């Protein structure tokens with residue numbers, strides 16, 4: 586077993602993260618110990634809702650690759666229950682435990698040189714990207730404007746099921762963090778139904794994104810993508826028959842000066858607005 590403060594990444598991986606603003610680490614989490622307990626509880630929560638609202642539906646017994654059994658039929662019957670599951674699953678103890686894994690502190694120490702990481706309040710959750718839905722699909726964005734806390738935060742992104750092309754994996758623009766903060770429109774002109782962080786749209790989105798090579802890694806449970814808070818990324822379009830489940834955990838750095846200036850304020854989820862904290866970024 587390694588010492589508590591040992592680096593988890595090689596120097597080459599850390600350098601790649603600095604260059605690309607993203608790093609994929611295959612098999613970062615222990616699937617049986619850290620991921621499967623989350624899948625197991627999601628399966629139980631879906632089972633409760635099926636029992637209460639749709640007892641005629643069938644849910645297969647738990648298997649890690651079928652933890653969401655019955656979910657697609659459930660939301661086809663009542664889409665509102667998808668929101669109930671979304672709010673519920675982030676409160677699963679195994680997920681909350683993963684959120685504060687000491688391994689994340691070590692990544693912050695190695696990649697940000699910080700002895701004082703923070704767990705962004707309201708910044709952790711489990712996304713469920715449903716097939717053919719736009720309202721909660723993330724446009725191209727940087728996480729800082731929708732999270733704040735500190736400029737140099739990290740997103741720990743990891744799927745709960747094996748991703749396929751059809752599920753619309755996360756799209757990532759390599760090296761885009763190096764251009765700094767990007768101005769945004771606070772309404773999406775193409776999708777007026779979107780609100781809050783989902784409505785943010787990069788100014789000159791097409792021109793900005795075209796400057797970078799894009800990747801959409803097909804990760805599996807246990808794999809981790811670490812994203813810089815300034816990296817540009819977007820949800821793909823889910824054209825599969827199955828929702829895409831993935832975990833996001835966000836850390837910030839109490840030592841970083843912009844974070845100190847804004848007193849580690851949170852963004853949308855904390856009821857603050859971009860206009861209030863960073864008016865210079867609003868390009869409406």
Ligand SMILES: O=C(O)CCC(=O)C(=O)O
Nearest residue numbers: 712723728755819820833
């Ligand atoms: O998983 C997705 O589709 C989007 C996630 C995202 O934008 C984020 O983690 O900041």
